[in-house]
Amino acid sequence: MADPTENRSLTPKERLAIGRVAMPQQDPAARVTNFSEVNLGLEESAAVMEARRCLMCKNRPCVAGCPVGVRIPEFLEQVAQGNFATAAEILYGDNALPAIAGRVCPQERQCEEVCVRGKKGQSVAIGWLERFIADWSAAHGFTAAAAKPAATGYRVAVVGSGPGGLTAAGELAKRGHDVTIFEALHDSGGVLRYGIPEFRLPKRIVDAEVAGLVSLGVKIEFNVVVGKTITVPDMLKDFDACFIANGAGLPVFLNVPGENLKGVYSANEYLTRVNLMGAWKGSQSSTPIARGATAVVFGGGNTAMDSVRTARRLGSQRAVLAYRRGRAEMPARAEEVAHAEEEGIEFMFLVAPVEILGDAQGWVRAVKLQRMELGEPDASGRRRPVVVPGSDFELPAELVIVAVGTKANPLLTRTCPQLALNPWGNIIADENHMTSIPGVFAGGDIVRGGATVILAMGDGKEAAGRIDQYLRQNKTPRR
Numbered sequence: 236m237a238d239p240t241e242n243r244s245l246t247p248k249e250r251l252a253i254g255r256v257a258m259p260q261q262d263p264a265a266r267v268t269n270f271s272e273v274n275l276g277l278e279e280s281a282a283v284m285e286a287r288r289c290l291m292c293k294n295r296p297c298v299a300g301c302p303v304g305v306r307i308p309e310f311l312e313q314v315a316q317g318n319f320a321t322a323a324e325i326l327y328g329d330n331a332l333p334a335i336a337g338r339v340c341p342q343e344r345q346c347e348e349v350c351v352r353g354k355k356g357q358s359v360a361i362g363w364l365e366r367f368i369a370d371w372s373a374a375h376g377f378t379a380a381a382a383k384p385a386a387t388g389y390r391v392a393v394v395g396s397g398p399g400g401l402t403a404a405g406e407l408a409k410r411g412h413d414v415t416i417f418e419a420l421h422d423s424g425g426v427l428r429y430g431i432p433e434f435r436l437p438k439r440i441v442d443a444e445v446a447g448l449v450s451l452g453v454k455i456e457f458n459v460v461v462g463k464t465i466t467v468p469d470m471l472k473d474f475d476a477c478f479i480a481n482g483a484g485l486p487v488f489l490n491v492p493g494e495n496l497k498g499v500y501s502a503n504e505y506l507t508r509v510n511l512m513g514a515w516k517g518s519q520s521s522t523p524i525a526r527g528a529t530a531v532v533f534g535g536g537n538t539a540m541d542s543v544r545t546a547r548r549l550g551s552q553r554a555v556l557a558y559r560r561g562r563a564e565m566p567a568r569a570e571e572v573a574h575a576e577e578e579g580i581e582f583m584f585l586v587a588p589v590e591i592l593g594d595a596q597g598w599v600r601a602v603k604l605q606r607m608e609l610g611e612p613d614a615s616g617r618r619r620p621v622v623v624p625g626s627d628f629e630l631p632a633e634l635v636i637v638a639v640g641t642k643a644n645p646l647l648t649r650t651c652p653q654l655a656l657n658p659w660g661n662i663i664a665d666e667n668h669m670t671s672i673p674g675v676f677a678g679g680d681i682v683r684g685g686a687t688v689i690l691a692m693g694d695g696k697e698a699a700g701r702i703d704q705y706l707r708q709n710k711t712p713r714r
Contacts, residue, residue, distance in 0.1 A: 245287055253288045255357040256281045263577040267547050270433040270515050273574055274338070274366075279317075282367040286314035288352060289359050296349040297361060302693025303336070303402070305329040307346060307361055314364055323372045326365060331405035332398065332444045332692060334373065335427060337366025338436050340689040341568050373443055383452060384411035388712025391702060392417060392474040394461045394647065397425025398688045399480035399679030401448060402695030403702075407478075408451040410703050415474075417459040420511065425482055427688065429511035430503070432541050434548070435571075438510075462647035467654070467675060475710045476674045476702050479662060480695060481647055483680035487640040489533065493591030494637070498525045498599035502534070502542045502638035509545055527633025529553040531602050533588055534638030535565040536685075540572065542636045543580050551634065554580050559587040559607050559620040585609070587620065589627060591635055601631045641685045659684060668698035669705070676702055 259275040260266075266273055277285065289311040297307040306325055313322035326333050342348075342362035350358035372378070389412045393400045396418040404414045422428055424441040449455070459465060461481065470477050486501035488494055500508075505524075508514040514524035530546035532539050535558035547554040556575070558565060561584050565572065576582075583604075590603040606626035609618035643660040655663040655671035661684055662677040664670050670677050678694025680686055 247290055250288055250290055251352075251356075253284060255288065255360060256285045256363075258360075258363055260574075263574075263579075266434065267578045270548060272437055273434050274363075276370055277363055277367045279319075279371075282314055282364055283317055285360050286311045286364055289315065290351055292351050296351065297346040297359075300346040300349040302345065302689045303330050303696050304693075305346075305365070310368070311359065311361070311364060314368065319368060319371050319375075320377055322368050323377055326368050327372070327447075330365075330692070331402045331448065331696070333365050334369035334440045335398070335436065335444055336689055336692065337362050337364075337369055338440070339427075339431060340365075341687055343569060345689065378447065378450070384409065386413065387411040387706070389413065389476070389706045389710060390415070390474045390713060391706075392470045392477045394467075394477065394479045395419075395425055395481040395679075396423040396445070396455055397480060397482050397679065397691065398427060399482075399691035399695040399698075400425065400478065401445065402692040403478045403480060403678070403699045404453045404695075405448045405451060406696050406699030407702060408448065408453050410699070412703070412706070414453050416453060416455045417461055417465070417470075418455055418457050419460045419481070421457050422511065423455055423457075426484075429507040430538065430541070432506070432510055432545050433515070434544070435541065460646065462650045467647065467651045467672070471672075471674060475706055475713070476676065478668075478695070478698055478702060479647070479670070479675065479677040479681055480679045480691065481644070481681050482691075483641045483643045483661070483685050485642050485644040486637070487642055489588050489637055489639065491588050491590055493593060493599075496591055496593040496599050496635075497597050498527065498633055499591060499635045500525070500637070502532075502538045502636055503641065505542055505636050506538070506545065509549070515545070515549065524549065525634055526550050527599070529555065529630075529632045530634040530636065531555045531557055531630060531632045532636040532638055533557050534640075535560060535567060536638065536640075537567050537571060539636075539638035540567045540575055542638050544571075544575055544578060546634060546636065547578055547580060555583055555630070555632075556580060557583045557586050557588070557602075557604065557630075559585065560617060561585060561609060564609075564617045583630075585620065587622070592629070599633055599635050601629045602635060603627060603629050641680070643681055643684075667701040667705075668694065669701070674705065674709075676705075 310325040347358040393416045486503045512522040513520040514522040530551040532543040543556045585607045586604045592601040594600045606623040607620035610621040613619040664677045668676040679691035
């Protein structure tokens with residue numbers, strides 16, 4: 236067979252003969268001692284070879300599987316030919332945050348899941364190639380930002396600088412609108428900065444992606460808590476439309492005895508202290524963080540995985556993830572589970588907390604667990620865990636992290652009673668992302684509940700198009 240990296244068109248048979256490349260990684264023994272990125276990125280030759288595995292399907296199922304609609308075959312074809320700048324133009328034209336999506340998007344359950352190559356082997360590594368092109372662009376000073384369009388005279392406010400808000404802001408700016416993001420924290424990124432560890436998403440990547448949006452004209456005002464500093468009705472006096480993307484940052488707890496003991500954290504607080512406030516830097520940081528020889532994390536999603544892997548890096552010799560269902564039911568990404576196993580994380584399946592036990596000084600000393608078995612499926616489609624009677628046991632621990640989900644923070648909605656909410660406190664939005672208030676749109680976790688970065692980005696992109704349409708049909712420019 237011909238060299239798959241040579242610059243010529245390959246037959247389907249030749250493409251099928253190319254095996255999927257491996258992602259270079261930090262050695263597990265080394266990476267549990269640092270917060271540097273685990274995945275190291277593909278070399279150019281490997282990226283070209285991987286892109287040449289794409290069969291260029293006519294029905295393009297991967298595009299339909301991408302929440303932001305990246306033109307994946309076109310982008311991969313350019314990578315396969317070594318035309319990285321053209322690939323970047325395509326990628327950045329469709330995705331406002333490709334370096335982020337290439338690292339944290341669950342491609343294996345979206346574009347790669349429906350990849351035709353995956354029916355008889357391994358799918359094309361679309362996510363790794365997305366990351367490759369974004370990183371290549373940054374390394375070579377390439378910018379795919381389009382020339383700024385003529386100003387429309389419309390002003391749009393965006394609440395929250397997380398993935399949904401950033402994406403919407405970028406798409407609106409590309410259309411010529413004056414966009415201001417209002418961010419409650421002192422830095423940008425939302426969950427991208429405070430929720431995802433450095434070893435999965437370096438902060439420099441978030442900074443670079445945000446800088447690209449600022450270059451398009453997006454403005455960001457920090458330390459503005461919408462619902463306290465300002466309200467949505469106040470915003471509508473100065474803006475023609477508003478997109479709410481403030482996420483679902485209110486932690487859910489276990490409601491078991493002992494949750495108020497010292498050494499017990501919600502995953503939100505734990506990861507925020509580490510990621511946003513730099514507690515991982517140890518003596519170089521003024522932010523305190525509890526540590527323990529044994530850490531127990533409750534949950535089975537990506538946030539639980541981030542928490543337990545962080546605890547391992549902060550010195551826990553035994554880091555345990557306790558999940559009330561089985562491995563097959565875990566919602567966490569397969570890659571993150573594999574990385575955790577390589578790092579010595581201990582998984583305890585089919586166990587649930589009964590109580591958190593403390594010592595005389597009020598610190599955690601152990602968790603009391605009970606064993607579970609799986610019964611009939613619940614509303615999520617997963618089999619419901621059922622208690623095994625008389626199966627209680629204790630697990631010594633000094634640190635407990637609760638990562639069982641989040642819900643909507645009522646701070647914003649409480650000051651805007653005109654917003655219709657569902658029974659869980661999430662904002663109700665229609666198929667156009669419009670809320671019950673004309674001109675106010677919403678998307679991401681504040682509508683969906685806890686979901687993924689890429690779904691929030693998809694909402695942001697789609698909502699931007701709807702907002703643009705709404706403005707042009709219903710508003711007079713403020714010129």
